[in-house]
């Protein structure tokens with residue numbers, strides 16, 4: 333886990349001053365005060381179009397938020413904030429040896445009350461988070477977004493695309509497993525065992541998946557159907573994939589959503605995580621080969637998920653690729669030095685940044701060992717790009733030739749190809765959770 337606790341980082345004085353000019357108080361929320369906790373939880377629910385949280389929901393939200401740095405924007409004398417944001421420092425896996433990671437400033441619960449929108453409050457929240465993270469020495473920020481149009485202006489780039497998949501189970505022709513997979517079995521789990529398996533498998537599997545981050549207890553409880561007030565909770569079922577030694581190597585939490593007017597259901601995957609290809613295949617086979625199923629749905633799958641190659645009929649698998657993990661580099665040398673590369677490289681990058689945090693020119697040299705050495709330089713650049721584009725390229729999930737073709741980076745075709753060879757990864761980056 334990260335050494336730095338975001339709760340120790342003071343609020344950003346610039347955003348504080350700017351918002352106070354509009355008679356709004358920007359401050360850290362004290363969740364030990366029941367009135368402040370209630371107001372923060374209610375503002376969160378309102379911002380994300382949820383119903384009013386009951387006492388139990390507020391208590392559970394308080395548990396999760398207590399490990400985070402929660403900021404509210406308040407009109408004078410109010411307990412219910414007009415805007416919210418929270419953040420924590422978390423490891424994010426980067427390309428390299430298993431467990432290679434970078435500390436990331438994760439940002440969540442960005443809401444502004446409908447009565448206070450479009451007057452610059454979100455800008456102050458986001459810029460405040462980025463300045464605070466940079467001042468604390470955190471080299472990168474990340475988030476997942478409700479809309480793809482909000483965060484580019486602050487220097488975030490979509491970096492971890494994922495697939496939403498829909499399998500027509502009746503046309504798919506089933507998943508046929510290789511004979512060698514015979515030692516892997518699938519077993520049902522009781523809810524508490526499902527909860528434990530979700531956390532354990534994710535904690536191991538994420539270490540091999542650039543872009544992924546740890547989950548947290550409330551997330552796994554929600555996936556396992558153990559959060560009070562979740563109407564679908566009693567519909568949640570879970571299974572695990574077990575290897576020849578009895579070890580849990582994969583886990584699947586799902587619901588079966590009954591179809592009207594026929595005896596059948598849609599199989600909705602809440603979370604699917606696997607450490608080995610055998611476990612992943614076994615869990616896909618469990619879902620797609622399940623009796624009485626019309627469709628199988630899942631989201632947040634890596635874009636190179638083998639599913640289309642597992643079924644007899646690839647046309648039964650529809651995949652929609654969409655943006656999911658957004659990154660925002662704050663310290664160029666720190667992030668470029670933290671990952672490994674797949675090919676040697678020697679080039680000068682000139683990075684522009686609307687907030688000035690990551691602005692500059694650096695030479696990146698990658699040797700045969702795949703390690704990068706980064707130096708400040710005044711040499712002419714080989715590539716000029718915004719911090720958002722560099723953030724998109726960082727994990728190899730977005731192609732440099734594609735960004736060049738889109739006019740998002742300025743470089744020769746040869747330079748873009750060289751960046752792609754070095755930054756590309758064997759497996760697509762992945763982020764298997766929302767935050």
Ligand SMILES: CC(C)(COP(=O)(O)OP(=O)(O)OC[C@H]1O[C@@H](n2cnc3c(N)ncnc32)[C@H](O)[C@@H]1OP(=O)(O)O)[C@@H](O)C(=O)NCCC(=O)NCCS
Nearest residue numbers: 379442443444449450451452453454455476477478481482
């Ligand atoms: C998205 C949201 C936080 C924006 O808050 P806001 O205070 O109205 O935003 P600001 O007034 O600071 O706007 C800053 C910039 O973002 C733009 N913007 C704001 N909301 C936007 C949206 N939904 N889509 C596209 N652009 C948006 C503004 O036009 C402005 O652009 P500019 O600086 O280039 O002129 C707010 O609408 C909200 O709470 N939405 C519901 C919850 C949600 O979706 N949160 C995001 C979670 S990932």
